[in-house]
Amino acid sequence: MAKSSAYDEELRRACEAAIESTKQKVAFSIRVVKGRGIWGKSGKVKHMGKARVLAISTKSKGQRTKAFLRVLKDSTGGELEAAKLYKLKHLSKVEVITNDPSGCTFTLGFDNLRSQSVAPPQWTMRNIDDRNRLLLCILNICKDIMGRLPKVVGIDVVEMALWAKENTPKVTNQRTVQDGQPVARTVSESDLNVTVEKELVSQAEEEDMEALLGTYVMGIGEAEAFSERLKRELLALEAANVHAILESEPLIDEVLQGLEAATNCVDDMDEWLGIFNVKLRHMREDIESIETRNNKLETQSVNNKALIEELDKLLERLRVPSEYAACLTGGSFDEACMLQNIEACEWLAGAVRGLEVPNLDPTFANIRAVKEKRAELEKLKTTFVRRASEFLRNYFASLVDFMISDKSYFSQRGQLKRPDHADLRYKCRTYARLLQHLKSLDKNCLGPLRKAYCSSLNLLLRREAREFANELRASTKASRNPTVWLEASTGSGQNVNAADTSTVSDAYSKMLTIFIPLLVDESSFFAHFMCFEVPALVPPGGVANGGKSGYNDDDANDDDLGIMDIDDNDSKVGKNSAELAALNESLQDLLDGIQEDFYAVVDWAYKIDPLRCISMHGITERYLSGQKADAAGFVRLLLGDLESRISMQFSRFVDEACHQIERNERNVRQMGVLSYIPRFATLATRMEQYIQGQSRDLVDQAYTKFVSIMFVTLEKIAQTDPKYADIFLLENYAAFQNSLYDLANVVPTLAKFYHQASEAYEQACTRHISMIIYYQFERLFQFARRIEDLMYTITPEEIPFQLGLSKMDLRKMLKSSLSGVDKSISAMYKKLQKNLTSEELLPSLWDKCKKEFLDKYDSFAQLVAKIYPTENIPSVTEMRDLMASL
Structure with missing residues (x-):
């Protein structure tokens, strides 16, 4: 049997070396396997984990000793x-895994692990003896140092004690003295690790257990004798008890006499106690009656005092101060009196809320005085709301009438006047707080007031826009550009690059710069002034319109009325869809009609220079992108309508120009480059100059429509005279490419049409050159074509025997076609030059023609060499040299 690694001194020294820096001593070390083994039915491990070493180390600190369980790896x-390192003081559980048939696998549970949801690692020993050695060492140290044992599951502690008693072999421990010579000493296993036998079962307990077990064995062997002895002892005890009772009779008599005397005394005491109890009961009843009367009097006194206090408070609520009553029913609404009106409104709103059930005790709600006072307050509220509403309607109308009557306020001849509403808003702010109080008193009163304000201010805004637009057009000097850009009848000497009309788009931009921020500010001011529960319309600093707001930079926060919301409901501002719809409906009344003056500027600019629609479209898009899709909805709609109108006007211009292009089709005979091709290049150049912002799509759509019509018209004109169609097409497509070369490099849309024209040009060149070549060398290439057709059906050797394709026919054809080949080539050049109006195209066309002829002749020469190998014809090199010499 292999020696256990628990006795491996080399292993222990290696462990001590690994933890040398910790100043801990290794008390025990042994090799284990970490992991979850998989056991088969035979009990053999199918899969093992990783090899590890478990070492138990101790460290003394003063009188305290700490124990650790260390995991080491190679x-x-x-x-x-x-x-890894575990503290043994946290060891709470030692469990032997039941699904390991060998019993060599166990887990150690610690109560300080961070993640208790993760199962602790399993340790597998080589055999049961190694498992018991490690577990006994751990249990001994826990008992000695911590004074407690962990919970042991899956193993019998008594069996472990018996195993420890039987397995205490003598082992030889090698120690090295200072001179380096090993000295062997014999020690028991108890020297290496303290046994737990005496700790688990003490000597006295063991002796008692043995005695009990011995008695139990004796009883089993002599059951009948033991039963007889017990019966005899029971009879003896009963006889002794009877004898003792008979001997104690005198004592019992004395006790009985004493009990009788005591009973008499108790009867007398009971009678006296009954008498006292009756008297005490009568006295208690009297005291309770007195206390009840006193409690009722005290309660009544407290209730009367509380009632007086509540009535005083109620009377204070029901009292209407005379100064507030006078102000609400007949006070003035002049600016000097507004502070008193606001105070009266605040008192009235507070008084009305104070008589509501949440703020008033429900028991007081049905009191007649409260009902009468509530009716009185409602009457005061109705009177005040009616008076204030009538005053504000008249006030708004008078403000606007005063401004309209002053002509110097508007733009005049020779002088553009920027609308200034600072004074108007200043005067309105005086009554902003009043409007909020009117809303808290009666929300229904705001509808008529909003309509009155919108009706009055709409007149002012429309008058300002009309006068400004009229003077803007009158003061802008720009010569009118002709709308006939692509007219074929226009003389070639006409200057289609008209005068500069940038002042037109500048005037339109100025109109937007002045009025769009004004309309947004008016929308924002109106929403706040008229107490709409919607988010802020513009951020601090004005409207984003591509840089500066351009309007009243000093008055950028005009919509801030300097007032706080009155109640909590108003402070919780949210996107209330119903409020937003009502606001947009009011803004429609406020600003409706002003769009006509913007339309007039757009139409005026279109008449002067239709191409300025491109610039105006870009300006409008820039303003539109700066607007938020919120309560300033009318301004977005206005800009959207302007964008649509500009697009419509530009589409009208594009349609007219396309109509001018189509009219070229009706001419009887046309030669050379059509007039609209160079004119389109000029038009495209100017359109690119006018692009601002995001107008690219508008111009690209126009390009697509123009070029599509141009190409279609060009093809139709070419079909009127098929004889010269290819010359006509190649000249015009070449002119299109030459005129748009620079623009096609920077404009993707034009680049697409440039490539389309290039393909059409190449196709027209190929057709025209092929026609010229076949005209001069028709018999030569027809002969080659016949050979090519026959090669699909018969072998090359049979072709010379076909009718018309014999060697004699070949010689005749060569004599007639190539006898004067230099003259034929010169005739091709003259024919190519004859109908060409664009002389600059001739060199490139002649090069294409020579290349095409040589390619065709090369194919013919290859056919002849294959079909008629004995025949000699002029080589391709000779033909190339001949063409180069001409």
Whole structure:
């Protein structure tokens, strides 16, 4: 049998070396396997874990000794290194795994592990003896140092004690003295690890157990004798008891006499106690009656005092101060008196709320005085709301009438006037707090007030926009550009690059710069002033419109009225869809009609220069992207309508230009480059100059429509004269590419059409060149084509025997086609030059023609060499040199 690793001194020294820095002593070490083994039916382990060393170490600190369980593993260098450390004072459970048939697998449970949900590792020993050695050592140390034992599951402690008693062999321990010579000493296993036999079962307990077991064995062997002895002892005890009772009779008589005397005394005492009890009961009843009367009087006094206090409070609530009553029923609404009106409103709102059930004791709610006072307050509220509403309606109308009557307030001839509502808003702010109190008193009164404000201010805004737009158009100097951009009838000398019309788009931009922030500010001010429960419309600093707001930078926070919300409900501002719908409906009344003046500027700009629609579209998109989709909905709708109108006007221009292009189709005879192709390049160049912001899509759509119509019209015109169709097409497609070369490099949409024109140009060139070549060398290439057709059906050797394809026919054809080949090539050049109006295209076309002819002749020469190997024809090199010399 192999020696246990518990006695391996080398292993213990390796463990001590691994934990040398901790100054701990190794008391026990043994090799184990860590992991979850899988056992088969035969009890053999199918899968084992990792090899580890368990070492029990101790460290003394003063009079205290600490014990540790260390897990060590083999390092790459062959030495042990510390892996984990457990404190034995936290050991709470030792459990032997039941599904291991050998009983060599156990777990150690510690109560200080962070994650109790993770199962503790399983340790597997080589045999039962090694398991018992380790567990006995752990239990001994726990008993000696901690004074307690952990819970042991799956193993009998008595069996372990018996095993420890039987397994105490003598082992030889080698120690090294200072001179280096090993000295053998014989020690028992108890020297290495303290046994737990005396701790688990003491000597006295063992002796008692043996005596009991011996008695139990004796009883089993002599059961009948033991029963007879017990019966005899029982009879003896009963006889002794009877004898003792008879001897104690005199004593019993004395006791009985004493009991009778005591009974008499108790009867007398009971009679006296009954008498006293009756008297005490009468006295108690009298005291309770007195206390009841006193309690009722005290309760009544307290209730009367509380009632007086409550009535005083109620009377204070029901009292209407005369100064507030006078202010509410007949006070003035002048600015000097507004502070008194606000105080009266606050008192009235508080008084009405104070008589409501949540704030008033429900027992007082049905008192007649309370009902009468509530009716009086309602009357005061109705009177005040009616007076204030009538005053505000008249006040709004008078403010606007005063401003409209002053002509110097609006734009005049030669002078553009920026609308200034600072004074109007300042005067309105005086009554902002009053409006909030009116809302808290009666929400229904705000509807008519909002309509009155919108109706009055709408007149002012429309007048300002109309005068500003009229003067803006009158003061803008720009010459009108012709809308006939692609007209074929226009003379070639006409200057289609019209004068600069940037002042038109600048005027439109100025209109937006002035009025869009104004309308947004008015919307925001109106929403706050008229107590709509919606989020803030604009951030501090004004409207985002691509940089500056352009309107009243000093008055960027005009919608801040400097007032606090009155009640808690108003302070909880949220996106109330119903309120938002009501606000947008009111804004429609406030700003409706002003869009007509914007439309007039757009139409005016279109008449002067239709291409300025591109610039205006970009300006509008920039303003539109700066608006939030919230209560300033009318402004977004206005900008959206402007964008749609500009797009519609530009589409109208595009349609007219496309119509001009289509009219070229109706001309009877056209040669050379069509006029609209260079004009389109000029138009595209100017359109690119006008693009601002996000107008790319608008222009790209126009390009797509223009070029599609141009190409379709070009193809239709070419079909009117098929004889010259290819020349016409290649010249126009070449002109399209030349005129748009620079723009196609920077505009993806034009680049797409550039490549489309390039493909059409190549196709037209190929067709035209093939026609010229076949015209001069028709017999040559027809002969080659016949050979190619026959090669699909018969072998090359049979072709010379076909009708018209004999060697004699070949020689005749070569003589007629190539006898004057230099003249034929010169004729091809002249024919190519004859109908070409664009002389700059001739060199490239002639190069294409030569290359195409040489390719075709090369194919013919290969066919001849294959079909007629004995025949000699001019080589391809000779033909190339001949064409190069011409």
